[in-house]
Amino acid sequence: QVFVVALGSLGGEARQRIAREAATHSDMLLLAQVDSYEALASKVALALQVITALDISYDYLLKTDDDTFVRADRLLAQLAFVALPNVYWGFFNYGTERHAESSPGEGSNAHSLGAKWADSRYNDTYYPPYAQGCGYALSRSLVQQIAARADPANPPSRLEDAATGIYLEDVRDVNRVEVWWNDVPAVKSGSSHEQCSDDLVLRCHTPSTDAMARWTRNLASCGCMCSCDPPSCNLTVPWSPVLSTELTYSPKQIAWIYRRKQLELERRLGARRAFL
Known part of the structure; x- marks a missing residue:
């Protein structure tokens, strides 16, 4: 890291x-x-340009916040299971409306609320699909695409995660991957309490470093994240790139999920442009 x-x-x-x-x-x-x-947004764009210029050897780059807890083994297993080129992995926002004012806005999406997310740089009404900034993974090819397109001095949005989606909006053959278990996203978020779950891959906005340390100890001790007394997870199915039966959906089913989301977005917004 x-x-x-x-x-x-x-x-x-x-x-x-x-x-x-x-x-x-x-x-x-x-x-x-x-x-x-x-x-x-400028910092992330510049970092991707520097990483590209250094010509570091890697397959995927994971960008996270410093309060994100990452199950790296599960993330790597997901990426190996999907086995697609040009992967943009994360928990995606669809049809998010840009909020240009500095006063609180309306809507359920966090990026439409308050001065913190006001965005005077982006001119359209709705952002293209983008993965939430607490944690998303990019294939090396997409990092290179962003590095070539980005101008750190003039990012297309003041929101770092939305800017990443904007950079990739017109890139052909981007595979946006979002894996769920039993209709629950593998990326979880919370603020006031831990909301620990043994099936997650990323835990955004972890409430404390103590929680991170405890989860790490549990994983090392018994293989379960949330509790070892008694173990809180089912260890009968090992998690590995080879045996990934915990994944609810195959790549084809994932594509269908995205198609349904796209159709719903077009219905709601009257859009005619395909996002995927």
Whole structure:
């Protein structure tokens, strides 16, 4: 894993501490820009450009927030199971309306609410499909596409995750993958309580580092994330790229799910453009 750190607003002492940590662990990508929520779309675009320029060997890149808990084994198993090119994996928003005002808006989608998500950069009414920014994976080919299209000084949206969807909107043959178990998404979110679930792949907005540490200990101790006393999960079916019977849907069924979502989106918005 790599921590992307923007140094622009940091003083000399903070920079020295970060430099020492980077030298010790070799797990930081240091950028010269200022780090802020407003600059996040620029930061991600610049990081993808630097990674592309370094010509690092990898198959997939996973972008996460620092409060996201990742089951890397399950994510890799999902990607191996799907076995498609040009993968854009995550928990997708469809038909999200841009909110241009700084006052609270209406609607159930978080990106339409409040000044934090006001977006004066994007000009259309609705965003193209995009995976929520707490965690999404991209094939190397799509990282390269974004790196070639992006202008970090002028991102198409001030929302980092929406900007990624915009970059990929017109790229041909993007496979947007969203795997569910028993009608429950494999990406879960929450704020006021842990909402631990043994079938997740990503847990967004983890309430505390203590929760992350406890889940990690449980996985190492008994193989279950939420509890070892008693074990909270079914360990009779191993999770591996070869035996992935926990997955509810095959790739063809996933494609049909997306087609149904697309038709529903077109019905609601009167859209005539195919998103997939």
